[in-house]
Structures are given as structure tokens and as C-alpha cells.
Amino acid sequence: MNSAPRRTALVHGLAVSGAAVARQLVARGWDVVVSDDRGDDATLARAAALGLELVVAPDAAAVRRLVASADMVCPAPGVPESHVVCASALSAGVPLRTEIDLAYEWEQERPGGPRPMLGITGTDGKTTTTMLVAHLLTCAGVNAAAVGNTETPVLDVIDDASVDAFVVECSSFRLHWSEQFRCESSVWLNLAPDHQNWHVSMESYESAKARMWAYQHEGDVAIGNVDDRTVMRNLRRVEASGHLVRTFGGASGDYRRDGDWLVGPTGRLAPISALPRSLPHDVTNTAAALAVCLESGLVATDEPGLADALSTFRHPPHRIEPVGEVDGVRWFNDSKATSPHASLTAIRGFRDVVLLAGGRNKGLDIASLATESDRIRAVVCLGEAAPELVAAFEGRCPTMVASSMEDAVGMARSVARPGDVVLLSPACASFDWYPTGGYPARGEHFTRLVRSLGSDTTSGSRPSSQQGTPA
Secondary structure, three states: OOOOOOOEEEEEOOOHHHHHHHHHHHHOOOEEEEEEOOOOHHHHHHHHHHOOOEEEOOOHHHHHHHHHOOOEEEEOOOOOOOOHHHHHHHHHOOOEOOHHHHHHHHHHOOOOOOOOEEEEEOOOOHHHHHHHHHHHHHHOOOOEEEEEOOOOOHHHOOOOOOOOEEEEEOOHHHHOOOOOOOOOEEEEOOOOOOOOOOOOOHHHHHHHHHHHHOOOOOOOEEEEEOOOHHHHHHHHHHHHOOOEEEEEOOOOOOEEEEOOEEEEOOEEEEEHHHOOOOOHHHHHHHHHHHHHHHHHOOOOOOOOOHHHHHHOOOOOOOOOEEEEEEOOEEEEEOOOOOOHHHHHHHHOOEEOEEEEEEOEOOOOOHHHHHHHHHHEEEEEEEHHHHHHHHHHHOOOOOEEEOOOHHHHHHHHHHHOOOOOEEEEOOOOEOOOOOOOOHHHHHHHHHHHHHHOOOOOOOOOOOOOOOOOEEO
16 A cells, blocks of 8 residues: 655744754645744754754745745744745645644544643733733633744644643744634734834734634634724624624723723623733733633633732733842833834833933834833934934923933933833844844843942842832
């Protein structure tokens, strides 16, 4: 009897996620070809560890040949939808698959049945909400893995028998080519202009996010932000198709703040005082996380440990992270804010802000930061986007242009007054000043500089809910 024919997969982009996809495909008997637009030492080392030869920077003709010989093309998350690899696959009719889609397919085939998958998407707040959902599940006795657009690809833990449930951070890059991925309980936090250097349009960006709800089964729950019109437009379509929906946020969300309490459809869930930080977006993200957990059925609505679980959560770094206090001025690292929408969320949490913003603009409306100029004492402008920021804030508040992060921290200290907040919230990517380390390198550099300013600098391991001068 003839054996089944070998199948070939082309994996383009061999960073963390691409390597995880290639590794699992090899383990499942696929012939795997790996290619990348770069051939740096780290990428070559990953290919060598997989026992595969890397095709480096193939031209368009070579890409078309690679695609034509493949039964499936798996672009890494960083490969934009307009890339020649994706265009060639679409033209040749070769399926495009992503990490989370493959993980979902293989999990459905698991002996004993698939484990629950919970999903979080949105422009901002995904990582924090993902980590909080995983934390709440773990505190309730469910061994949850926070995966996807985190430090851990789904496929790196798909074979871990100790995992009870997957909490998947769903970036638009991972959702865009999905063909079957779904979650029992999933939330769409918000949508604002971003990633226009990956998607061909905002319509494409929105459509990618909406794919999280495209393949729902009976009993799955879709959860949306009641204050976001785009999210609600998509949620209403889900409801019209007969699926269960819930909302969070605002004054009318099913899960929301009511006075000093977080409440859900069944009543009070936890006091606001239990949150380690309660800036407006913290409360909203927590309501969303509670909705995902409770609607999944993995956490009981009368779970007595919810408040304790919330109080022990630690926010991930570089997201309005308190760095310290010097001469009565509080400093915050929000380097993860690489879009104006994210930075505006941070700015609105404070009054009297000295803002450090700029970097490499991703084609977004960075001038929108000036709409909150009443909260801003001065702007220290960074990197390539500095001229845009100077123009945006002209006549609204003072601006200064820094030539380095050292320069920026010195300028901020010179203008900040006791009671002010100095906020690094760039609204831009970091690759002009930090071409290899990205936003973590930017945030870590800023943090080191601030902590070297004075002996009274403290890291604040559990910041109070009212930080700086509250909004």
C-alpha cells in the first residue's frame, strides 16, 4: 500500500512565531521550507536548530517558485498582507495559514477532546487583559497559558498536557488569514487607527479583528466594548446571527463599574479597591477580563476569591509602569504605547503631564495628541516624528526636541514641577532610536536613566490607585 504523499509548507519569517510553526510542522510530518527577508545570525541560528536551510531574501520570482511548490504558506505575524509571499499565495490559490489557526485545528484533533480557548483582541490593552484573564483563571484553579501575541506562541505549549485552557492574545496579524480559529469566550476591546504599515487599509484592519467572531459555534460568547461604535457594529452582526453576546464598559455594559464596585449581570463581583491600579482604562480592562472568565464558565460568578485574585495581579512592564519619584515628580514608562490611541489613553489618566513622545510614526495621526493639550505642561519630542509633534502643539504648550533619551530625560526634569507626572508615552514605534530592541529597549533605557536621577527614586511595586495628579 502506498504511503500518503508528503506535504510541503513554506514558512516565511523565522522569528519566534515562525520558528514555532516550523517546529510543529516538522514534528507533524510536513516537509518545511523556511525563508526570511533577513539573514541575520539569530535567524540563521533558528533555521539551523530546526535542521532546515534558510532561503534568505528571495526575489519575487524565487518567492513565486517557493509558493508554487508548497501546499500551504505560513507567513509570520510581521509579514504584511501586501508582501509578495502573501500576494503570490493568493494568486496561486495556495492556502495561507497562521499560528493560531493551525493551533486551533490541531487542538480539535486532540485525543480526549480540545481544551477551551479564550480570546482577546483590540488595538490597545490586549496584553494586559490577556495576562489578567490568565491570572484570574489560575487563581480559580485552572492552569491557563497566556499565548499568541505574547512571549509564548500557542504552538509552543499546544502539546503541554498540564495546560487546562489557552488565553490567546489575538493580533490582527494572526487573525487576518484565519480560516477556522474560534474561542468559547472572546472580547474585542476597542479599535483605533494602527498598523497601517501592515494592513492595506483601516477596512482591512477592522475585518481582521472581526474574524475572531467569524467562526463561532453555538454556545460561544462574543463580548464587546459598549463605548466603541465599530466594535458594537460588529457585535450586533454576531447577535443578529443568533449567537450570545455580552458588553462591557460605560454606564450600560453588562460588565461595568457601578460606584465603588465592578458588577456583572448577576450583581457585584469585586470592589474597585481590590485593583492594584484603577486608572479609567484599568477599570475597563478589568471589566472585560471578568466578562471573558465568567462567560466562559471556567470561573463561577460567585467565586469568592475574585477580589483577592485581582489584588495580586501585576501589570506587564512598559504599560504606564511607575518608575519612581524624584523631587515630588512621578515618572511613568509607557513605552508600549506605539499609537496615538494608546498614548491618549495614558494621558487621560493624569493632569499636569510632561509628555515624552515621538519616534517612528506608523502613518498615524500623531497630531491627535494635541487634543489633550490642556493636561500637558510640555512635550519633549523624540526621534523622527519630532517635527510633526512640534507642529501639532504649536500655540498649545511648550515643546522641546531631544537628540537622545538622555537628553529627553534631562529636559523633562528641567520643566517638571512637584506634583507633575513625567510620562514616556511615545505614540510611535521605537525603531529609529532602538532598531533592534524595540519598545522594551526604549522603556528600559528610560527607566535606567530615571532611576539614576536621585537617591529618592523608588520603583513602586504596588502603585496606589490614584497616581500622580489624577484625572
